[in-house]
Amino acid sequence: EKAGYKHFMLKEINEQPRAIRDTTLGRISLDTGKVFLQEMQITAEDFRNASQITIAACGTSWHAGLAGKFMIERLARLPVEVDYASEYRYRDPIADPRAIGLLITQSGETADTIAAQRELIAKGSKTLAICNVVGAAVTREAQGTITTNAGPEIGVASTKAFTAQLTALFVFALHLAQVRGTISSDESKQLVEELSRIPGKVEEILRSVDDQCCQLAKSFSTARDFLFLGRGIHYPIALEGALKLKEISYIHAEGYPAGEMKHGPNALIDETLPVVCIATKDPNDPSSVLKYEKTLSNIQEVTARSGRVIAIAIEGDDTISQLVEHTIHIPQAPELLLPVLEVVPLQLLAYHIAVRRGCDVDQPRNLAKSVTVE
Ligand code: M6R
Numbered sequence: 001e002k003a004g005y006k007h008f009m010l011k012e013i014n015e016q017p018r019a020i021r022d023t024t025l026g027r028i029s030l031d032t033g034k035v036f037l038q039e040m041q042i043t044a045e046d047f048r049n050a051s052q053i054t055i056a057a058c059g060t061s062w063h064a065g066l067a068g069k070f071m072i073e074r075l076a077r078l079p080v081e082v083d084y085a086s087e088y089r090y091r092d093p094i095a096d097p098r099a100i101g102l103l104i105t106q107s108g109e110t111a112d113t114i115a116a117q118r119e120l121i122a123k124g125s126k127t128l129a130i131c132n133v134v135g136a137a138v139t140r141e142a143q144g145t146i147t148t149n150a151g152p153e154i155g156v157a158s159t160k161a162f163t164a165q166l167t168a169l170f171v172f173a174l175h176l177a178q179v180r181g182t183i184s185s186d187e188s189k190q191l192v193e194e195l196s197r198i199p200g201k202v203e204e205i206l207r208s209v210d211d212q213c214c215q216l217a218k219s220f221s222t223a224r225d226f227l228f229l230g231r232g233i234h235y236p237i238a239l240e241g242a243l244k245l246k247e248i249s250y251i252h253a254e255g256y257p258a259g260e261m262k263h264g265p266n267a268l269i270d271e272t273l274p275v276v277c278i279a280t281k282d283p284n285d286p287s288s289v290l291k292y293e294k295t296l297s298n299i300q301e302v303t304a305r306s307g308r309v310i311a312i313a314i315e316g317d318d319t320i321s322q323l324v325e326h327t328i329h330i331p332q333a334p335e336l337l338l339p340v341l342e343v344v345p346l347q348l349l350a351y352h353i354a355v356r357r358g359c360d361v362d363q364p365r366n367l368a369k370s371v372t373v374e
Pocket residue numbers: 058059060061104105106107108109110113156157158159243247369370371
């Protein structure tokens with residue numbers, strides 16, 4: 001049932017090209033650039049009149065939501081709030097009937113996420129679910145569902161469900177943008193084409209970085225702490241890299257926005273601290289280039305203090321490889337799609353470190369696959 005893989009997690013990491021492809025299936029047209037969602041009770045009119053999107057989710061799904069905020073705000077020019085579902089209902093949230101609630105959940109059975117959904121509904125919002133399990137609790141109360149077609153995820157650490165969620169969020173952001181008229185048809189077509197190339201690029205990463213991550217695990221599996229840094233849409237991926245490592249290897253890890261380092265965490269850096277820096281850029285996107293340059297100087301601050309940097313960079317980026325000890329290269333993609341590629345080496349790194357430490361990768365201690373209590 002593990003199809004020859006040693007663990008479900010590794011099998012599921014390797015299933016990502018298919019999971020991503022299946023999540024776009026029947027939803028995008030390469031000819032027209034148009035995006036279609038399943039039929040739902042939320043109308044185009046509701047999307048046009050929406051005051052904001054309120055995302056609630058937990059854990060990895062919350063990280064997908066944080067990345068989704070960048071996609072939706074950028075493409076559909078609609079404000080997005082992202083909450084931990086476990087916090088949402090305790091702060092008497094200000095919701096209005098024009099806000100659309102978006103619940104992101106692999107299982108669709110997470111008690112906190114269901115509670116947040118009920119709070120949203122009670123305040124008069126319509127809710128939409130991004131869910132991997134057809135017919136799950138969250139989808140039964142939602143006015144619409146975008147199913148991630150990742151297939152059953154057995155490993156407690158979420159991998160293919162996460163990249164499928166990012167894909168669904170990208171598709172949703174494009175749909176919103178088309179309905180709201182905030183995107184040209186040329187741009188739509190280009191982004192849909194780029195989206196269709198992502199599964200192939202993930203395949204390429206799986207082939208090219210697995211050995212390297214295995215080697216890196218040898219050098220770093222005894223570290224006591226890890227830092228993960230990223231800016232903008234790459235920051236949620238830093239959080240996700242840290243969560244993967246924490247939950248399966250039991251190494252303490254933190255994700256930080258790169259620019260916040262000088263406001264405190266720089267004090268932690270010494271020669272024993274591995275720092276994973278996401279330093280990718282989309283050369284066609286001026287804000288991405290600017291962010292990249294700032295991240296470069298954050299990396300220099302780490303190396304100047306003898307921190308041991310592992311960078312995630314775009315193929316052919318020699319500036320980074322000359323600056324740091326280790327660079328993992330990934331293919332180029334538009335800024336909003338880079339997260340799907342960046343997370344793959346972080347999953348593999350966490351996996352190989354956990355295996356070296358002799359941890360139970362598929363069933364880490366103290367954790368359950370779906371958390372059905374609040
Ligand atoms: O099923 P859900 O997506 O609602 O689950 C949310 C979290 O419990 C889940 O993502 C958890 O953080 C994973 N173990 C992370 O790998």
